Amino acid sequence: MGRKIILDCDPGHDDAIAIIMAGLSDDIELLGVTTVAGNSYLENTTRNALIITELAGIDVEVYPGAAKPLVRDQIVAHDIHGYSGLEGADLKEPTKKPSKEDAVHFMAKMIKENENVTIVATGPLTNVALFAKMYPQLIGKVREIVIMGGGIAFGNVTPAAEFNIYADPEAADIVFKLDVPKTLAPLDLTHQAYIQKDDVEKIRQFGSDILNTIADLLEFFMKTYKEVFGIDGAPLHDPTTIAYLIEPDMFEWEDYYIEVELKGKSTYGATVTDIWKVTKKKPNFRVLTKIDRGEFIKLLLKLMGKLKK
Numbered sequence: 001m002g003r004k005i006i007l008d009c010d011p012g013h014d015d016a017i018a019i020i021m022a023g024l025s026d027d028i029e030l031l032g033v034t035t036v037a038g039n040s041y042l043e044n045t046t047r048n049a050l051i052i053t054e055l056a057g058i059d060v061e062v063y064p065g066a067a068k069p070l071v072r073d074q075i076v077a078h079d080i081h082g083y084s085g086l087e088g089a090d091l092k093e094p095t096k097k098p099s100k101e102d103a104v105h106f107m108a109k110m111i112k113e114n115e116n117v118t119i120v121a122t123g124p125l126t127n128v129a130l131f132a133k134m135y136p137q138l139i140g141k142v143r144e145i146v147i148m149g150g151g152i153a154f155g156n157v158t159p160a161a162e163f164n165i166y167a168d169p170e171a172a173d174i175v176f177k178l179d180v181p182k183t184l185a186p187l188d189l190t191h192q193a194y195i196q197k198d199d200v201e202k203i204r205q206f207g208s209d210i211l212n213t214i215a216d217l218l219e220f221f222m223k224t225y226k227e228v229f230g231i232d233g234a235p236l237h238d239p240t241t242i243a244y245l246i247e248p249d250m251f252e253w254e255d256y257y258i259e260v261e262l263k264g265k266s267t268y269g270a271t272v273t274d275i276w277k278v279t280k281k282k283p284n285f286r287v288l289t290k291i292d293r294g295e296f297i298k299l300l301l302k303l304m305g306k307l308k309k
Ligand code: RIB
Pocket: 010, 012, 013, 014, 015, 038, 039, 077, 122, 123, 124, 148, 156, 162, 163, 164, 237, 238
């Protein structure tokens, strides 16, 4: 059996690809998908997780979590993902309903009942922080927390802060301080994992309706990255966390001490990274620094190929 994970996400185009990769990989046992407000409102991210799991035939429940950040005002990323959080394709309304069990209770139940559960977080860290505060006695059982978030050299919502952290810095601060093995995929890494037109063409060449829908979503994502950031090729931020669990050898990493800025006027939500160990503080993260993009795209296409009917 593969690595047991809970995927906490805010679909979101790149979250959608992460769900599909996790659900289709033989190296991952996807225990469930928990949703959080982030790229769009909770009802949208939850609906999108239901749509994607149904579209890809991934038989897992979706557990709704936090609708708002812990302290700050809510922000969304409709400029990137559209109002629904998953614009750009002709998507059917889900037939499945969300679970009546909420995200935090599901996390606790899974971690209580299973050994070696990994939490993968690809949205704001509100649910993970609430889990840690409500079930501190269970934190020691968590095998690893793998987070897409933060930026060392740059942000993408402010010059200093990346969206997942900036959307709930107080939650990130709680999670960053947890005494659990933690791995971070910051923007410095995820911008190396970009998808381009010819990669999307290869997905279309499988010639299946499902994969054409996924290609449509990726083309929308690429279009917004071109319009908003002037970038050719969209960084597949969230799927890098799943690729790390499946094929860690395609990455390089360093151990760094990182803390979240909560007071700065222009640095609120920044992930302040001690590259040169000047604080003498023990590193609290394995930070993914390099990815072999060719291997990443190969893995993506291999897993997508499982959907060609
Ligand atoms: O900054 C990129 C991150 O914010 C990704 O997880 C994207 O889905 C959004 O949640």
